[in-house]
Amino acid sequence: MSVEDRSWMYDGWNDNGRHSSDWVRNTNAFLDQAFNSVSNSEKLGVVCPCSDCRNRVRRRRDVMSMHLCKRGFMPGYFTWTEHGQRPISQPTMDYAYDTADGLDQMLADWGDAMQTDSVEHEPTADAKAFYALLEASKEPLHSYTSVALQIAVARLMAVKSQYNLPVECINKLLDLFGDVLPQNHKMSKSLYECQCLLRGLKMPYIKIDACTNNCMIYYKEDKNKDKCDFCGESRYVVTEPAHQGHKRKPIPHKVLCYLPLIPRLQRLFMEPNTAKHMRWHKEGRRANPNVMVHPSDAEAWTHFNTSCPEFAMDPRNV
Numbered sequence: 001m002s003v004e005d006r007s008w009m010y011d012g013w014n015d016n017g018r019h020s021s022d023w024v025r026n027t028n029a030f031l032d033q034a035f036n037s038v039s040n041s042e043k044l045g046v047v048c049p050c051s052d053c054r055n056r057v058r059r060r061r062d063v064m065s066m067h068l069c070k071r072g073f074m075p076g077y078f079t080w081t082e083h084g085q086r087p088i089s090q091p092t093m094d095y096a097y098d099t100a101d102g103l104d105q106m107l108a109d110w111g112d113a114m115q116t117d118s119v120e121h122e123p124t125a126d127a128k129a130f131y132a133l134l135e136a137s138k139e140p141l142h143s144y145t146s147v148a149l150q151i152a153v154a155r156l157m158a159v160k161s162q163y164n165l166p167v168e169c170i171n172k173l174l175d176l177f178g179d180v181l182p183q184n185h186k187m188s189k190s191l192y193e194c195q196c197l198l199r200g201l202k203m204p205y206i207k208i209d210a211c212t213n214n215c216m217i218y219y220k221e222d223k224n225k226d227k228c229d230f231c232g233e234s235r236y237v238v239t240e241p242a243h244q245g246h247k248r249k250p251i252p253h254k255v256l257c258y259l260p261l262i263p264r265l266q267r268l269f270m271e272p273n274t275a276k277h278m279r280w281h282k283e284g285r286r287a288n289p290n291v292m293v294h295p296s297d298a299e300a301w302t303h304f305n306t307s308c309p310e311f312a313m314d315p316r317n318v
Helices: 021-036 061-071 103-114 125-138 149-163 167-180 191-201 261-270 272-278 299-307 309-313
Strands: 206-210 254-258
Touching: 021 061, 149 167, 149 191, 167 191, 261 272, 299 309
Parallel strands: none
Antiparallel strands: 206 254
């Protein structure tokens, strides 16, 4: 089906639901092509081109069909670039950028985990952050590359973490990128913008000041204390006399980075293959019940299941 004969997408659709027979036939053909061009599409879904989703949210076929009937196609979508068709003006790339990080697949898994058939409600804050991240993952840095903005920022942040680069160093590198990249590039201008972009991944950590001798942490009821209760050491670096008159944020001697457990468990359940292993203790089949092959076979786990039967009933509880 050529681009020229796709006026049916808009001429045959009616907001009262009385669509033309050509629109119904061609839309079903579009759905066939869209879902046949994507592997495992029945499970993971395909981006929906309705006027509301605009290729930003993956839907199953029945939901996408309902959206198109109710809302119609997004304006100007004559070239089905997200559904198996190459853009006419786009040259064929000699190579594909290999995202060894697996970021694209991770975003796809996350989108599937957040997918809901109830589309009339306002998206949650997590969903909005994900949609922004998904848009960044499809937006190239500039018109001369296929590397996406989100991929570039994620790799830069990985280098920062690996080599412990300071904030000022990253900002200077981003300034350099801004000077050498083509005009109208999308690269972030500061470390703060990079962090805001990746914040949608929802892998937070909490900074908690700690005693320099590891006696205590300044948390909850102790968060406003300035000295350790045990050794008496100051919480903050002592300010030099030459700087005492200047307003500056106090610098703690030591900082503990706490990684909250719940978001990380949620992330494990977002990836289908990992989620299967997370539930194996409840759903897995043991060839020999008398051989311990999993921590859930141990006496301690069995005792906990006996003591907390309601908790043990849900296979997602670990």
